[in-house]
Amino acid sequence: MTNSKPLPHIVALTGAGISAESGIRTFRETGGLWENHKIEDVATPSGFKKDPALVWAFYKERYRNALNSKPNAGHLALVDLESMLQDRFQLITQNVDGLHSAAGNKHVLEMHGSLHRSFCISCKAIFAMTDIDLDMSLPKCVKCGANLRPDIVWFGEIPYALYEIEKIIKDSEIFLIIGTSGAVYPAAGFVMTAKHFGAKTIAVNLDPPDNRSFIDEFYQGKAGEILPQLVKSWIN
Ligand code: OAD
Ligand code: ZN
Numbered sequence: 001m002t003n004s005k006p007l008p009h010i011v012a013l014t015g016a017g018i019s020a021e022s023g024i025r026t027f028r029e030t031g032g033l034w035e036n037h038k039i040e041d042v043a044t045p046s047g048f049k050k051d052p053a054l055v056w057a058f059y060k061e062r063y064r065n066a067l068n069s070k071p072n073a074g075h076l077a078l079v080d081l082e083s084m085l086q087d088r089f090q091l092i093t094q095n096v097d098g099l100h101s102a103a104g105n106k107h108v109l110e111m112h113g114s115l116h117r118s119f120c121i122s123c124k125a126i127f128a129m130t131d132i133d134l135d136m137s138l139p140k141c142v143k144c145g146a147n148l149r150p151d152i153v154w155f156g157e158i159p160y161a162l163y164e165i166e167k168i169i170k171d172s173e174i175f176l177i178i179g180t181s182g183a184v185y186p187a188a189g190f191v192m193t194a195k196h197f198g199a200k201t202i203a204v205n206l207d208p209p210d211n212r213s214f215i216d217e218f219y220q221g222k223a224g225e226i227l228p229q230l231v232k233s234w235i236n
Contacts (some may be wrong), residue, residue: 004183007088011199012078013190014093014100017206021072021224024065024097029180036169043154052147053137059150060134063115066096071103074178074223077231084235090168094180094187096152109168110185111159113152120142122146160188166193175199179223184208191215204230 017028041047042058082089082105091108093100096115100108119126120141132139132148139148153159157223169175175194183190191214201210202217202224212218221228 004128007085008173009088009171009177010081010085010174010176011090011194012081012176012178013180013187014078014091014095014178015187016095017181018074018223018227019069019072019095019097019099020179020206021074021222022097022099024069024099026179029207039061041157043152044156045154046156048149048154051137052149056150058113058227059152063129063134063150064235066115067080067096069097069099071099072224074227075099075103075105077227080228080235081231082107090172091185092165092168092187092190094164094184109161109165111161112167113150113160115150116149117151117154119151120144121149126151144180162186169193169199170197172197172199177201177203177209177215178227179205181205181207181211182211202230 003233016024020026037058041051042055046104048055078100079089089107091100092107093108093110094112096110096112097113098116116129117126118129118132118139120143123141123144123146124145125141128146138145169190170193172194172235175191177191180187189213195201195214202216203215204219204221204223206220206222208218208220
């Protein structure tokens with residue numbers, strides 16, 4: 001990939017595996033439990049209805065953990081890729097930790113929301129976590145007084161920006177998948193769309209993902225080790 005050839009349009013999809021080397025545990029590792037909570041209790045609208053303070057305690061912990069984590073070499077390789085491709089690069093992430101933006105990526109779509117934001121369940125006003133009182137067990141909206149909730153897409157909810165994502169993927173020439181099990185839809189199905197519209201599909205993952213059969217080039221190993229080499233080989 002030299003500068004004399006037109007640069008391809010690359011779309012990257014990331015999952016929990018890219019943040020593993022930053023010390024954030026992946027979902028598969030937790031075996032259906034998150035910090036001893038059932039997923040239904042802390043990651044569904046009905047769990048929030050039942051015990052909103054418990055759900056808030058859980059996400060405050062995850063937010064603090066994300067704040068204490070740093071981007072790793074895998075995240076930084078994607079910043080280098082974006083520096084080269086500029087508007088011809090788009091990052092779609094299932095992660096909510098904010099590490100891609102912290103690393104310096106600009107074109108980031110957080111399809112499962114963000115630990116760094118909350119919104120009002122009544123008037124839908126959005127608040128940065130830094131602007132709300134996290135000492136309250138149940139943070140309230142300063143505009144209307146209703147409960148706030150973490151801006152996370154829970155099970156049973158529709159991910160953000162799906163329409164935009166589909167358009168972006170259709171335009172991609174290389175669809176690069178990093179650190180995701182290929183088990184959770186709709187993200188697990190994006191590779192099929194990419195392939196259908198003619199993109200080359202490349203994956204970097206510790207284990208073969210469930211959608212391996214749709215991947216043209218598979219690099220097995222840690223994102224923080226493989227991705228910098230891969231990006232370097234493209235840039236030079
Ligand atoms: P998973 O925990 O399902 O999968 C993580 C993947 O990363 C696995 O396939 C691992 O083999 C791989 N992995 C682990 N460490 C790695 C490393 N250092 N380098 C490269 N790969 C590594 O996480 P996701 O696929 O992101 O949704 O999960 C998808 C969605 O399921 C999440 O966004 C979440 C969850 O339910 C919501 O919360 C809405
Ligand atoms: Zn409100």
